[in-house]
Amino acid sequence: MSTKDVLTKADLAELRRSALGTANPLGVAADIAEAVQQGRLEDPDDAGDALTLAAEIAEIRARPDAALRYADSALSAYPSGDDPRAGFARALRARALLQAGGRDDEAMAELAALRPLLLVQPDAPAYVSAALDAAGRSAIAERWLSEAVDTLLGERATAAGASAQAITAVEPAVEVGPPESPGVLFFLLQQRHRVRRNLNLPHDRHDDLADRVEAQLVRRAGERGGGEPDLIFWPRAEFDRLLAAHAELTEVYGPDWDAHRARLEKELVRLADAGQVGLAVLRATVDGLDGFAGRKDGDPSDREVRAGYARELAARPAARIGWPPERNDACWCGSGLKYKKDCLPRSRG
Helix, strand or coil: CCCCCCECHHHHHHHHHHHHHCCCHHHHHHHHHHHHHCCCECCHHHHHHHHHHHHHHHHHCCCHHHHHHHHHHHHHHCCCCCCCCHHHHHHHHHHHHHHHCCCHHHHHHHHHHHHHHHHCCCCHHHHHHHHHHHCCCHHHHHHHHHHHHHHHHHHHHHHCCCCCCHHHHCCCCCCCCCCCCCCHHHHHHHHHHHHHHHCCCCCCHHHHHHHHHHHHHHHHHHHCCCCCHHHEECCHHHHHHHHHHCHHHHHHHCCCHHHHHHHHHHHHHHHHHCCCCCCEEEECCHHHHHHHHHHCCCCCCCHHHHHHHHHHHHCCHHHEEECCCCCCCECCCCCCCEHHHCCHHHHHC
């Protein structure tokens, strides 16, 4: 990577997927930071995101000093601390402070400053609750997420002319947006549901609402009919495992990996032609699907179970593989070939 003269968005996306699997992840992080410092980004506006990636690698590898240095540089690279992209860098900074030891108060102040984002940014429930989980403060995460859910539901009740007390008595029908881009309430409910499950808390009315909202999105996804459910992508090794374990899913995902990728590429092109932006596939694993099916007392062959698993993946930024890459950049499928030589032509077949 250090031999590349210029880093593109596609390069950064590939590094996000592959850096931790390299022989020297911390070296990759240092190379990314050096590329930013030397002005070797194709788009200078990517500086904050690139440095955030470096901070994430360092934090995962338990190098809090490096993570703090990269996170501080990332925050300086964004136009302002209020930039929507800066929230994840601030959460990483808090995690690094907690790792460093003796700076818990500073870390919690950083996370407390991010609480308002829970109401407006779909990614915020995931990265704020993950930071609190890592700090052993899942109970605080549950409280913050619960209060954010109550606030949003209360605002909707008020806008609909209902009394403030009505929201506590009967859960209303909730609109969370289309399957491709559900709103922040969906992600709040899902993260709250996850945290409460990990805390072994009893199922409550908001957990019921989370299940209903997920079912609502699954039904809408099903109404699109045909094709890949919610753009689930199985990397090659996982695809082979999937069909070995669940041969009945051949009709859903294709008889082989080439057919699987072709179906996804064609669907992505169709969605792009329809005007959708910010498209991505969701990287799945057989263990993840089976685990989700087990938690729902369902079967992986059931369409609603698979679509529900896709909703869970959508709440994890690391599972998203952005599309499309540049023609001459590495293909999104991870084959190692250029996009123009691999999946791009599949949409024309």
